Amino acid sequence: MSDTHTLSLDDAWSLSVRILESNGFSPDHARAIARTIWQGQRDECHSHGLYRLLVCTHTLKTGKVSANAVPELTDAAPGLVRVDARGAYSLLAYDTGRPVLIEKARKQGIAALAINHCYHFSALWPEVEAIAAEGLVALAMTPSHSWVAPHGGTKGVFGTNPLAFAWPRPEGNPFVFDFATSAAARGEIELHRRAGKAIPEGWAVDSDGQTTTDAEAAMKGAMLTFGGHKGSALSAMIELMAGPLIGDFLSLESQAYDAGAGATPYHGELILAIDPKIFMGADHAVHSQRAEALFDAVLGQGARLPSQRRYEARARSEASGTVTIPQALYDDLQALISEDE
Amino acid sequence: MSDTHTLSLDDAWSLSVRILESNGFSPDHARAIARTIWQGQRDECHSHGLYRLLVCTHTLKTGKVSANAVPELTDAAPGLVRVDARGAYSLLAYDTGRPVLIEKARKQGIAALAINHCYHFSALWPEVEAIAAEGLVALAMTPSHSWVAPHGGTKGVFGTNPLAFAWPRPEGNPFVFDFATSAAARGEIELHRRAGKAIPEGWAVDSDGQTTTDAEAAMKGAMLTFGGHKGSALSAMIELMAGPLIGDFLSLESQAYDAGAGATPYHGELILAIDPKIFMGADHAVHSQRAEALFDAVLGQGARLPSQRRYEARARSEASGTVTIPQALYDDLQALISEDE
Numbered sequence: 297m298s299d300t301h302t303l304s305l306d307d308a309w310s311l312s313v314r315i316l317e318s319n320g321f322s323p324d325h326a327r328a329i330a331r332t333i334w335q336g337q338r339d340e341c342h343s344h345g346l347y348r349l350l351v352c353t354h355t356l357k358t359g360k361v362s363a364n365a366v367p368e369l370t371d372a373a374p375g376l377v378r379v380d381a382r383g384a385y386s387l388l389a390y391d392t393g394r395p396v397l398i399e400k401a402r403k404q405g406i407a408a409l410a411i412n413h414c415y416h417f418s419a420l421w422p423e424v425e426a427i428a429a430e431g432l433v434a435l436a437m438t439p440s441h442s443w444v445a446p447h448g449g450t451k452g453v454f455g456t457n458p459l460a461f462a463w464p465r466p467e468g469n470p471f472v473f474d475f476a477t478s479a480a481a482r483g484e485i486e487l488h489r490r491a492g493k494a495i496p497e498g499w500a501v502d503s504d505g506q507t508t509t510d511a512e513a514a515m516k517g518a519m520l521t522f523g524g525h526k527g528s529a530l531s532a533m534i535e536l537m538a539g540p541l542i543g544d545f546l547s548l549e550s551q552a553y554d555a556g557a558g559a560t561p562y563h564g565e566l567i568l569a570i571d572p573k574i575f576m577g578a579d580h581a582v583h584s585q586r587a588e589a590l591f592d593a594v595l596g597q598g599a600r601l602p603s604q605r606r607y608e609a610r611a612r613s614e615a616s617g618t619v620t621i622p623q624a625l626y627d628d629l630q631a632l633i634s635e636d637e
Numbered sequence: 638m639s640d641t642h643t644l645s646l647d648d649a650w651s652l653s654v655r656i657l658e659s660n661g662f663s664p665d666h667a668r669a670i671a672r673t674i675w676q677g678q679r680d681e682c683h684s685h686g687l688y689r690l691l692v693c694t695h696t697l698k699t700g701k702v703s704a705n706a707v708p709e710l711t712d713a714a715p716g717l718v719r720v721d722a723r724g725a726y727s728l729l730a731y732d733t734g735r736p737v738l739i740e741k742a743r744k745q746g747i748a749a750l751a752i753n754h755c756y757h758f759s760a761l762w763p764e765v766e767a768i769a770a771e772g773l774v775a776l777a778m779t780p781s782h783s784w785v786a787p788h789g790g791t792k793g794v795f796g797t798n799p800l801a802f803a804w805p806r807p808e809g810n811p812f813v814f815d816f817a818t819s820a821a822a823r824g825e826i827e828l829h830r831r832a833g834k835a836i837p838e839g840w841a842v843d844s845d846g847q848t849t850t851d852a853e854a855a856m857k858g859a860m861l862t863f864g865g866h867k868g869s870a871l872s873a874m875i876e877l878m879a880g881p882l883i884g885d886f887l888s889l890e891s892q893a894y895d896a897g898a899g900a901t902p903y904h905g906e907l908i909l910a911i912d913p914k915i916f917m918g919a920d921h922a923v924h925s926q927r928a929e930a931l932f933d934a935v936l937g938q939g940a941r942l943p944s945q946r947r948y949e950a951r952a953r954s955e956a957s958g959t960v961t962i963p964q965a966l967y968d969d970l971q972a973l974i975s976e977d978e
Contacts, residue, residue, distance in 0.1 A: 372746065372915065372916075372918070373745060373746035373915045374715060374716075374744070374745045374746065375715075375716055375745035375746035375747040375748065376745075376746040376747065376915060376916060378918075403715070404714060404715045404716035404717075404745055405713065405714035405715065405716035405717040405749065406716040406717065406747055406748065406749050406909070407716065407747065408746065408747050408911075408916070410916065433877075433878070433882060435874075442934075445938075445940075446934075446935045446938075446940045447940065447941075448939070448940035448941055449935065449938040449939065449940035450938060451934075451938045453931065453934040453935055453938075459871075461870070461874045463874075463877050471873070471877070473870035473873075473874070475866075475867045475870060477867075522864045522865070522867050522868075523863045523864025523865075523867060523868055524863070524864075525816075525943065526816045526818075526863050526864060526868070527863075527864055527867070528943075529802070529814035529816060529943045530800075530871075532812070532814075532931065532935075532942075532943070533776075533802045533804075533814070535931055536774075536804050536812070536928055536931065537774070537911075539927075539928070539931075540917065540924040540925065540927050540928035540931075541774060541911065541913055541916050541917060541924075541928075542916055542917070543916070543917045543918050543920060543921075543924050546927065546928075546930060546931055548930060548931070548934060549927070549930075568747070568909075570749075570878075570882065572882055574713065574714045574717060575713075575717060575749070575751065575882050575883055575884070576881065576882060576883070576884045577713070577719075577884050579884060580884075583881040583882075583884050584881065586880075586881045586887065586890070587877055587880070587881040587882075587887075589887060589889060589890075590794065590873065590876055590877065590880075590881075590887055590889070593783075593787075593792075593794040593889060594787045594790065594794055594873075597786075597787075597790040597791060597792045597794075598789070598790065599786075599787045599788065599789035599790035600788075600789055601873075602866065602869075602870045602873070
């Protein structure tokens with residue numbers, strides 16, 4: 297028997313929607329959630345791929361997340377649209393707010409979308425990429441749970457606090473990055489734990505504040521930020537901007553609210569969008585082309601662009617029309633359906 | 638004879654203005670430049686303190702920078718004010734644009750100030766701090782010269798690309814950080830070179846792309862970003878947003894424009910301002926207070942906040958009413974006056 301299971305892209309989509317609906321999500325939520333999970337699997341971001349269906353349905357069973365809340369949109373200011381997710385996952389709230397964000401950015405030059413009161417598990421790159429597809433520059437950030445110690449500390453304060461950025465290019469895929477400000481993503485440590493593998497040094501400390509390579513001990517201790525005091529400062533910025541600035545939880549508050557249930561973090565998300573046609577001015581086509589010189593200079597010396605590996609994976613998945621996951625994960629996913637249907 | 642020279646804060650101010658004016662800067666430019674240099678010295682940021690007077694006057698003598706251009710302000714969009722520095726230093730353009738940026742942020746919720754066609758040598762924290770003093774959140778970034786290799790590369794593409802952030806606090810100094818996305822600031826390597834000291838590993842590669850601890854070789858090779866591929870991605874973002882996005886130079890273009898003169902980088906600067914009263918909504922006082930829990934959690938475990946050392950230096954300088962610089966630097970500064978008066 298093979299260790300892996302290969303599904304067509306269509307089957308990966310149907311399976312995702314079916315698992316989400318059969319576990320109680322409304323059709324709108326199921327599709328919004330399935331879309332980001334399906335995109336993650338297609339791009340071989342395994343920690344944000346089909347594996348996340350396990351986490352989503354687990355969190356739903358804790359009774360914390362709403363399976364059907366309709367997001368509530370408020371036009372808060374000329375440069376700000378706010379969407380209250382009302383205790384559901386963030387994705388449908390994002391889909392609700394995105395068109396208004398884009399409209400505002402095109403009118404004001406720069407605008408923000410604040411998503412409030414959402415459970416959040418998803419990668420941010422699909423969200424900034426969708427905004428870049430409309431020709432806008434986008435920047436997104438969220439807190440999470442307080443798993444990450446500040447530089448010089450030993451106890452969790454910050455979330456893994458991802459920062460994602462997208463820059464539309466005249467041709468082809470946009471320039472996109474999406475990184476956790478922790479040294480590693482929480483999902484990566486969890487995958488190491490599930491696989492019984494050691495984690496590299498510098499990712500985490502144990503519950504006594506000592507460096508550890510044990511994934512289990514790391515999950516109980518505190519993760520570290522990337523890049524020393526600079527990564528720590530950036531993480532604090534994300535905490536503030538995607539937390540209190542939008543009237544929502546810090547990672548510390550998300551963790552407290554969870555009260556040991558082990559559910560997905562509950563907090564807000566901030567997305568900024570900028571219209572390059574306004575910022576670049578009349579010569580925007582020229583300036584957009586000038587940006588290409590930056591990418592050429594990186595690629596020309598044999599270095600890679602941040603999104604390159606993911607786009608290569610996407611091209612592979614689209615060419616074969618399939619995705620491949622561990623057989624054990626596939627069995628776990630099947631169990632999620634037979635339990636509930 | 639002492640190795641150091643102590644000046645009163647007032648004398649440091651007068652000396653700065655006198656050097657700048659006697660070397661040809663208009664009174665407005667001299668005061669805008671002197672203010673940031675004086676603030677740097679007061680906070681014991683030696684690489685952005687009185688030492689920079691040497692660089693400013695050197696750059697002026699290369700004939701590249703304008704000593705008296707009047708900045709030109711354009712109200713480009715509801716969320717964007719643009720100030721053309723017209724080939725002068727950035728500081729007077731910043732002073733010209735700041736009140737309009739603040740007014741726009743208070744009206745739109747979020748707004749941007751794009752400074753174009755400026756020579757830039759100054760730390761960004763005084764600029765974001767001045768915006769936080771008005772109760773707004775601020776984020777600033779600039780490219781520089783293409784001294785820094787991308788992750789996985791060996792040749793300079795990015796600038797040292799600083800990112801600065803300020804968050805107003807209900808009491809006392811704002812939360813501020815300002816860091817180069819290079820592993821070290823260019824000025825730090827230059828100070829090591831002047832002092833004949835080795836630099837730490839990880840700061841730079843030599844002109845053959847090999848790791849070096851020789852400051853001289855580092856100045857001729859390429860600097861490295863902080864935090865591996867994440868720092869490199871962040872540096873690319875700054876390059877794009879404070880470069881082509883505002884219709885201005887990449888660090889590569891600034892370097893080419895310099896044509897070996899060794900002058901201060903010539904490019905643009907992007908500053909974003911956000912009004913927390915709009916973003917936080919009706920309960921802004923409550924949310925502002927909730928942000929304090931983050932700072933308490935960092936300080937409570939014995940870790941430090943990014944701006945803490947600088948604020949301590951400021952308190953010392955203000956208590957003594959003095960700043961202290963190397964005697965050799967003081968002599969160099971005196972020579973700048975006797976040459977020209």
